[in-house]
Amino acid sequence: MTGPTSGTRPDEIRRHNRTALLRRLHVDGPSTRASLAAELGLNRSTIKALVDGLAEGGVVAERVPAQRSGAGRPSLLVLPQPHAAVVMTIDVRVEQVAMGFVGLGGEILGRDSWNLHHRTRDPGEVITHVVESAKLMADDLAVTAVGVGVSVPGVVRRSDGLVHEAPNLHWTNVALGKRLEAVLKLPVQVGNDSELGALAEHVRGAARASQDMVYISADVGVGGGVILSGAPLRGVGGYVGELGHMVVRPGGRRCYCGCDGCWETEVGEAALCRALGLPEDAPRGAVVAELKALEDVAKLDGFAEWLALGLVNVVNVLGPELVVLGDLYTSLPDSVVAYVSDVVQRRSLVSRAVGGTQIVTSPLGRDAKLLGAAELAFEPVLERI
Amino acid sequence: MTGPTSGTRPDEIRRHNRTALLRRLHVDGPSTRASLAAELGLNRSTIKALVDGLAEGGVVAERVPAQRSGAGRPSLLVLPQPHAAVVMTIDVRVEQVAMGFVGLGGEILGRDSWNLHHRTRDPGEVITHVVESAKLMADDLAVTAVGVGVSVPGVVRRSDGLVHEAPNLHWTNVALGKRLEAVLKLPVQVGNDSELGALAEHVRGAARASQDMVYISADVGVGGGVILSGAPLRGVGGYVGELGHMVVRPGGRRCYCGCDGCWETEVGEAALCRALGLPEDAPRGAVVAELKALEDVAKLDGFAEWLALGLVNVVNVLGPELVVLGDLYTSLPDSVVAYVSDVVQRRSLVSRAVGGTQIVTSPLGRDAKLLGAAELAFEPVLERI
Structure with a gap:
């Protein structure tokens, strides 16, 4: 599970283990060093080195768990720090756009939404509104996003975020990924809404x-x-x-x-x-x-x-x-x-x-697609924190 | 493509490359050493060592290609030897059982079939007939099978070859894999007929x-x-x-x-x-x-x-x-x-x-499922020739 698929250089192994540990904390929340070691199949000194490195960068914090289980020295609890990596998530629905900022660990730090009507359903209008709202929210929350995930109810090409056909939105061949990347200056991943709902249920639901x-x-x-x-x-x-x-x-x-x-x-x-x-x-x-x-x-x-x-x-x-x-x-x-x-x-x-x-x-109800789009954005982020 | 997924011990790499080369010859037929080297991303000396080893064991033969392409010394053509590894394949249909012996390279070396009626559709009857036919065919063809693949039109558990439900055969919970293994004394793989048809079309169709x-x-x-x-x-x-x-x-x-x-x-x-x-x-x-x-x-x-x-x-x-x-x-x-x-x-x-x-x-027509079942049997065989 924690072995690299190719290459055996020490720095590659370290990077691989670091990503695995971060993914674990991001998905499962605070864990003790001991349970991380057991779940990832790594020894405690490796876990210590990884956690120390992440704590130094402010990506995780450590504290003594409130409830001690068993005898002996308690294993430190490792907590992902939500503000250490924040992504923007956008759920384009037929009658509404919902968006939010999601921190490491999956918490929605802030959210906004607005209704769509015939006129405001135009892709250009949606993009303009997203950009304005993103600026305001980022200032309010004092966060900087490092990636963007978008959910769209339609047929989407994942490689470049082209919305081939989103019939209920009346969108055809909209280069949503490229257009958002151009204005947000961030990597943007676009996915089909149901696929992202499935992802969210699988990761958090x-x-x-x-x-x-x-x-x-x-x-x-x-x-x-x-x-x-x-x-x-x-x-x-x-x-x-x-x-x-x-x-x-x-x-x-x-x-x-x-x-x-x-x-x-x-x-x-x-x-x-x-x-x-x-x-x-x-x-x-x-x-x-x-x-x-x-x-x-x-x-x-x-x-x-x-x-x-x-x-x-x-x-x-x-x-x-x-x-x-x-x-x-x-x-x-x-x-x-x-x-x-x-x-x-x-x-x-x-x-x-x-x-x-x-x-x-x-x-997860109505948040499934929003959370799924956040996970889509987090995938590359967890590899490069 | 030819890199192992874990471990870097030389004997593991050699085994991995040997299997990749055999699979290539099994699926694509005779190839020159040069094209094998190119397609597998291995250098010519590695290919030479692998081919020499396989030729020594009679698994492949080599010959100078009839038609030379380009100038220079011709690259030797490597031919899989059908009798080096033979599997038994059985296609249980609703109204017929077809079976055959398939050699390395995918050639059907011999075949037999018989119709099924209400009485002969009983799993015990089918197994008895298969065993009898297998003996006669193996003698006739002078081959020894090293594995068995079976296609069944029903819901099959791959791990042990249990036929959960094959409604048109009126079979329920038939331990076909285990029962055939017991009498044939060979590893038996059982698969759903349509899945095996898809496999055959993908490999050979x-x-x-x-x-x-x-x-x-x-x-x-x-x-x-x-x-x-x-x-x-x-x-x-x-x-x-x-x-x-x-x-x-x-x-x-x-x-x-x-x-x-x-x-x-x-x-x-x-x-x-x-x-x-x-x-x-x-x-x-x-x-x-x-x-x-x-x-x-x-x-x-x-x-x-x-x-x-x-x-x-x-x-x-x-x-x-x-x-x-x-x-x-x-x-x-x-x-x-x-x-x-x-x-x-x-x-x-x-x-x-x-x-x-x-x-x-x-x-592939009516042979698709028979050929697919053969591929199912070949999968483990190619790894241990």
């Missing part, structure tokens, strides 16, 4: 213990991010799949993608509004309020049936042990989640084979 | 140049094997997905898996028979003959529509650059393949994003 998971979320559209054998699933060119555009109801409603009866048209926000008897473009707050106050859960029977059917397909194709339902789906009544979970257990051949795929709602 | 591909085939049922970023896609516990059990027609025909309107019920062999006006259980020969003689291709319009719809889903979820249609699908009229290919290009959001997913029929 419901899927920490799972190596094979799918994250499905509804904002306006429906998307899915997949992690199999601990690694994100990507197709050719690094593109991720569009799970919301499985056709589940041939001859059903027209989808903008060119198909009829996509899963998204049956279980997206508009479909949920229809099921609840709200206008299809009801504001998010009204949809969530209606779900919370819902007395007649039977209204959602049809919706739940389509949600379950798509989940059976997802599980049959990908074979995950866990499916995390995110974003708007976290407001679904428990009985609906229990129903779809039951259907998947009973009807999916693959769920039966793998011993039952668990279906849960996201503990 | 239509997908040699593709790192992101899906293999879809119809025998009685419909299955899919997936390779993304050059590695097979597997879910939790190593189980592969069951692409044939995506629901594409809710409320459609009942499938044995517990769902209605699975892709398999719309595009499996029975569905093709219905479209052709044949009885659902028409013998394979009759189906293929009918397809070859087909004058009214419009008979297949509905079938083609369902095939295309499922392929749109597969491409939208997985994002491959190439889909290979195997087994029974290789007998489809060209116009049907052209039609589904066109539909995928037009309707799949992801195909459009990745620049067009190509759809082709398998050049």
Whole structure:
């Protein structure tokens, strides 16, 4: 786990171990020297040298743990210092942009958000607003970001942050990564929102213990991010799949993608509004309020049936042990989640084979994509702190 | 490419390079010493030492190439010797078992097959027949197998070859790997048929140049094997997905898996028979003959529509650059393949994003799974020759 994949020069090994230790602290939070040594498979003198170096640079601090366990000299607690490395994270949604600054250890140090309308959804407008907001927030928080992560609900080329198609935003071929890099003068990583939601759940949410998971979320559209054998699933060119555009109801409603009866048209926000008897473009707050106050859960029977059917397909194709339902789906009544979970257990051949795929709602809720984009930005940062 | 992932002891490096060279010869066939050196990134003296060692053991032979290219001393051609390492390969299908012996380099040295009926489909019967046939063939061919690969149309646990569920065979929890190992006294690897079809296409077929591909085939049922970023896609516990059990027609025909309107019920062999006006259980020969003689291709319009719809889903979820249609699908009229290919290009959001997913029929045809099972058996063998 801590061995380098090639090369054996001492400085390379030291760098590799330092990154592994930082990643551990960033993901798991404060740990004792003893547990770091055990988890990373390094001896205590190596840990001491690494921690001393990081403490000298102000990247970590050490203190005697409040509660001593066992006898003997207590192992010092090593704490990541949030301000030692800060990234900017941007979650571009269809109806809102959320952004924040996230420190080493994953804490959101500050956040801002604004609604998007037809006019302000233009990429240039979004970029201008992001830059202005970033300056104000950085001054307020007295932080300097060292990298930027961006979540976009669309088909994104990871290598350069080109947004090939983000249909619900009406964006086509937007060089978002390059344009943000030019104005922010920082490295920018852009990812698909569902892929980043999956990453956040895997690092900090419901899927920490799972190596094979799918994250499905509804904002306006429906998307899915997949992690199999601990690694994100990507197709050719690094593109991720569009799970919301499985056709589940041939001859059903027209989808903008060119198909009829996509899963998204049956279980997206508009479909949920229809099921609840709200206008299809009801504001998010009204949809969530209606779900919370819902007395007649039977209204959602049809919706739940389509949600379950798509989940059976997802599980049959990908074979995950866990499916995390995110974003708007976290407001679904428990009985609906229990129903779809039951259907998947009973009807999916693959769920039966793998011993039952668990279906849960996201503990990160609306922050999943924001946190996932922060992790995307942190990946290169942890290697060069 | 040729560097070991850990350790730098000279004997480990030598072993690693030897395996890489053998794999190259096994997959690509005869190569000159010069091209091996270039492709493996090794110098000519290292190649000479490795080849000399292998030639001494009879694993390869060398000869002066018939056609000289360029001036100077010709580089010797290195040829893998098929009999130096032979594996047994078994393709258990719903209506037939095919088996063969495959030599280093991938040549099928001999083969046998027999039909399965209700009674002979019992796992014990299959195993008995395999053992008897194996003895006769090994004697005839004067070979000794060093490993066994088995393809099964079902949900298989790779670690020990347990067939969890092979519905069309009516097998449940059959310890096929363990039982074959006990009687054959050889290491046995068991894999899902579609996964092995994908492996064969990737190593020896239509997908040699593709790192992101899906293999879809119809025998009685419909299955899919997936390779993304050059590695097979597997879910939790190593189980592969069951692409044939995506629901594409809710409320459609009942499938044995517990769902209605699975892709398999719309595009499996029975569905093709219905479209052709044949009885659902028409013998394979009759189906293929009918397809070859087909004058009214419009008979297949509905079938083609369902095939295309499922392929749109597969491409939208997985994002491959190439889909290979195997087994029974290789007998489809060209116009049907052209039609589904066109539909995928037009309707799949992801195909459009990745620049067009190509759809082709398998050049390996009915041998794909047999050859894939052989590769499964060769994997450990190449490391210890």
